[in-house]
Amino acid sequence: MDPSQLRFILEELRFSAMLPAEVLDQLAAASTIKQIPAGTVIFREGGTNDNLYLIRDGRLALEMSVPGRGAVRILTLGAGEMVGWSALLDEGKMTASAIAVEDSEVVVAEAEKLRQLCRANRDFGYHLMEQMAAALSKRLVATRLQLLDLFAASPTPVPDRTSESEA
């Protein structure tokens, strides 16, 4: 795809919308666009993966496998969100599997290229990592909220304190 077209796409994505122009150019140059049919496994937990993905359209799911429970879907991600941070930060050792829930379109950036860009251009590195950190912090907060299990019913009924009852 034409890098200028890619740049235009990146400008529209929540993850990259705030990046300065030259960073966007560089990112666009390091990226391609890809169609992923529903059901495609993009990478597997424990496996390696060389790319960072930004979802343009469609929905991806992250799954972790738990013995006895099989693949547990942890999170679904949609347009504007980033998938595959381990490729960039964790030397490509993936912590979850990513599967396309529906036909999706993703921007694919090669992690090694991004690392090289980061090393070569601290400014690029700063801006990319800032977006990475912001995305990850949101995901961390979301995970915490998930962890709080806010919508769980009380495990056992507790006495109402709305009134003291007495025989």
Added chain:
Amino acid sequence: MSSSYVAPLPDPRLATDPWRASTVAIRAVRPEVEGVSTYDLAFQDEAVRASYRFAPGQFNMLYLPGAGEIAISISDDPRNTATCAHTIRVAGNVTRTLAGMKVGDTLGLRGPFGTSWPLAECIGRDVVLVTGGIGLAPIRPAICALLHQRRQFGRLNLLYGARSPDTLLYAREYDDWSERGLIVHTTVDRSALGWMGNVGVVTLLLERLRSFDPRNTVLFCCGPEVMMRFTVLTALNRGMSPEQIWISMERNMQCAVGLCGHCQLGPDFICKDGPVFRYDRIAPFLDVEGL
């Protein structure tokens, strides 16, 4: 906006003695999800039934003699005058006793009490309803009212998070709501086999919401306090202002009329100054621990 959606004056009979309940009979019990049922209650006294009106967001006090009384938000279509629906989760002694009751049994009802969703504010604007768990119940009357006068509003989005796919409330109504112009987005915290929908906390849906015009949107939020805090945070981050955000608070409502002191939060009695508050009014007191 039809005046029937403005919080009505209390029934004069109730106003003379706020403690006196009216008899209602259970007309129907609809199991919703595990531990949650909807009870259609009908007033025994025709005169009371005829004069009873509520606005979306208000609550009733349901009284089970011997077991106690609890505040339950009304989850019915405000145009329904024959019965009044309450969606209730078994959580304590009163709700557990209620769960053991059957069609035809009677109980006491006081209400309606409290403030309502500001539907008039929504005219000509987009509306986002963010809700979690049983928090959809107090939003349902607002959905009914919005859809009834659908053309008066812009885009309508419901963002609803539940614990798991089998705990999504009112699932049988989503298609109807969608057809009538409400976009229903659901997500679950705990996925299950075969669930093809979203997984993740409900605030993420707000984060992802497209076609979102922060300056021309009214947001209603109802759910656990922590969820509401982060929903508001997300909404503010997306450019909404505090005056466009309305939340429905919960405290230990006992008298429902501001006389017993139990449900105070800062300068407000949740029962009479709430439960629906504009966010900027309640904001200074929402983040203070133990207030």
Added chain:
Amino acid sequence: MTTSTAVKSKERFLSKEAFAQLFTVLRDHGYTVIGPTIDQEAIVYDRIHSVDDLPLGWTDEQAPGSYRLKPRDDEALFGYVVGPHSWKRFLFPPEATIAEANKTDAGWQFEGTTDDPPKFAFLGVRACELAAMRVQDRVFLSGAYVDPIYQRRRSRSLVIAVNCTQAASTCFCTSMRTGPQCTSGYDLVLTELASGFVIDAATAEGADILDSLETTVALIETQQEARAARQQAVQQIERRMDTTDIRDLLLSNLEHPRWSHVAERCLSCTNCTMVCPTCFCSSVKEVSDLSGEHVERQRHWDSCFNFDFSYMNGGNVRDNTRSRYRQWLTHKLSSWIDQFGTSGCVGCGRCITWCPVGIDLTEEVAAIRGDVP
């Protein structure tokens, strides 16, 4: 206060001997007299029948966490300040049946309260207590919903105020602008002198009572003597509370370290709220007979200091003493203003005297203001 029309002030003099007739007159007017009497080593408010029940020759010595009865060297009947009880005990009773439910063939049927109190005559109401009644009137009578029990009791009661001629060390009514002089809210008002009382009526019902008593014109000297006696109370008030911008002061200091400091001492025992003449928190309990077919809903005094007062969804919102004390003080002095257009504090000092560990709210406010180290 009875709802009769106000009348113009015309001070009269009532001798001590004639004062004794007041009880007969009140009884003839159908009143049950509630007034000060000595019980349990304190001057309490209880049903009294004659002048003999009054605490003749007794006074109280008060300090934070301390109250002692002391004999006086004169024969004053009202020579004390305020005690452990307040009139709210009679207007907003500690236990009351607010509603009833009866199971019939047609299901549960509900009744409101059947509270039918006697007509009370409150004898010896102080200025701060008149203010407290006004505060509770706002709470129970001014909103969209009216408490029927309070309303009935209040509308039928006669208020006979007595001006303070002395103050306790815990009094700070001057700071709250509620006293010590009675200015409104009474049917009759008395100022006690060695020889008798200067008495005045403010309502037609008060005037009616006054006319039934043997009084004489209050001489100028007597009126002056009464003024001096009242002034003596003003001069004795030592305690102060700076109420400047107090609403915002407290609400903008919700995380002040002083809350933790006071929580180290506070017992969360509820005493301050119970003795407070304006505190109105309550809870309802279900009292059913054995068949379970007749149920009474009994309202009783409760307190924001009660551990599970803020119980919700299996936990307590205010789960420690710090948050509970903060709730009480910010409500009383600050958010009360938002809710009812008045402070919830009348400066009677009961919460200071009757705190078992002598916590003094004026000191706490000063600390938050930064006035004490």
Added chain:
Amino acid sequence: MHSKPKLGVFKFASCDGCQLSLLDAEDHLLAVAGAVEIAYFLEATSRIEPGPYDIALVEGSITTAHDAERIHQIRRDARFLITIGACATAGGIQALRNWADCPEFVRSVYATPAYISTLDTSTAIADHVKVDFELRGCPINQYQLIEIIQSLLAGRRPRTPVHSVCLDCKRRGTVCVMVTQGAACLGPVTQSGCGALCPTYNRGCYGCYGPAAQPNLVSLTNQFSAAGVPRDDVVRGLRSFNGYAPEFRVESDRLENSREPHA
């Protein structure tokens, strides 16, 4: 028809007063007897039915090795186990031995100590098995007991107020004996349940219902000291019928171990 829930009443080291509370509920006794099957209640009936029991009321503390075993069997037999009274919930007055040299205690009472087989401690039932609900008091309040049984019969979880005795004093118009007399009253830290008896009878509360929720013992005992109550008396006051309840125990130990010269 459903068979009636089975009630068992079991006794450990105690005075019998708490189970007597059930027999003292004269107006309710026959109704209770009609609503449950009294399957084990030695004091009231010679009919002894084997477990399991739907409701087991357990009175008394664990003071012997045999009882420490026996309570486990009762727990196995009980669907809902309720401990009743200060002995069962806090070890009772006999828990004073926990601070003493128990063999010496035994020697001082019994001429032939060898015959006495007892543990060195008296402990609460909850120290040995899971307890579903604790009903406080020395003795318990019979209305609370009836209410709990009725709650369980109605499928409700029982509850009892956890606030301080002070609230009850004020409701009934009792004047504070701490403030008027300087009495060392445990009311501000003691759980409601008795109806504020002692202050109403002109004496300080001595803590029959054990610690209230979140009691501030340190502040109260500081106040006692300030009022001139000797530290030994404060320690002794805390060590009575609920002396071994954790909050009271920790405070009496703290006072005993503090060696402030002026205290």
Added chain:
Amino acid sequence: MTERTIKVTALTRVEGEGGLYIKLRENAVEDVRLEIYEPPRLFEALLCGRQLEDVPDITARICGICPVAYQMSSVHALEAALGITISPEIRRLRRLLYCGEWIESHALHVYLLNAPDFLGFESGLEMAESFPEAVKRGLRMKKHGNQLLEVLGGRAIHPINVAVGGFYRAPRRDDLQRLIPDFEWCLQAAVETTRWVAGFQFPDFSCDYQLVSLAHDDEYPMNEGRVVTSAGESIAVDDYEEEFEERHVEHSTALHSLRKKTGDTYLVGPLARVGLNLDQLSPTARRLADEVGIAWPTGNPFHGIVARGIELIHAFEEALSILRDYQPARPPRLDYSYVLGAGCAATEAPRGLLYHRYAIDADGRVLEAKIVPPTSQNQPQIEADLREWIPQALSDDEARTSRQCENLVRCYDPCISCSTHFLKVKIDRS
């Protein structure tokens, strides 16, 4: 040679928990033991070092059925040690409190514990199905007895108003006199009770008792008096320990109280009291004692239920007379100063004579405590009576034999929680 043992593992319808062990050889009684497996609670030890004001509160906890008896004996013993004499008003109020306890305890024993034996029921609650009116009558008497305890003592179990020197607060006249109409009803109910139980079938059984109780010149024994016996002795309470002794008996693990000089067993409780103080009974009680057709003093332990009925009448009648004349004592409690000393006292608990002795130091602390409860005094007598009773009770049906033995034991209304804390107990459940 045939050997049989009869074991009643758990005595029912008695206060506290104990068992019965009987060993027979050739149908002759070889061993009879009232086995008490109540764990010891060591009251006498834990009283030492306590301030004397704590004593009535602590001793109350010895027994939930008769806390007042423990409070009364302890305050009287401490007052003796302190050298204080209470006022007549306080003394009357204490008698009134004691009446409340007798009523509560006797009504409980008669209706819920003992009567079912005579009528063939396993409990009073079961008996209520066949005799609803009688049981309701019993419960109502018990309730009013408890109400008296509540007004005077604050609560029925472990009253809080009993103090060394008097009462913490004198009850209001109105509060007490409000009880009068119910007590008038109860007096009649007690008469009916006595007639009812006197009509029961009593086994033909008699023992040659040495009866021991307090006796007082002016009144039926309750708070004080001399210790008198059916042998004609009159012993000052101060000399109690000269005449009575807790002794280790070979066949038993329990300490038995016996006559010190002769080693004889003796009987305390209602049978002894009625038998030795017939002329001090209230008029109605005295009339009923004659009417029931029992020759007092009786040697038949099964007559205990009738004696309790008579004492119920007495307690209601005496309570009524005190209630009618009641004036609050001023002051309700006498002041005193601490002195080094010792004192003893005996009062009549519902189950019989209860002896306390305390030594106190000059700071008001307990140095030594001795408590002899009624059941430890009756225990050797119970065992002795069982030996006599077994040949008559014996049958091939083991359960029946056990029940017969239990029936006898229940007649004494043993209070095991009380006794155990002072008895020498060996916990042996073989």
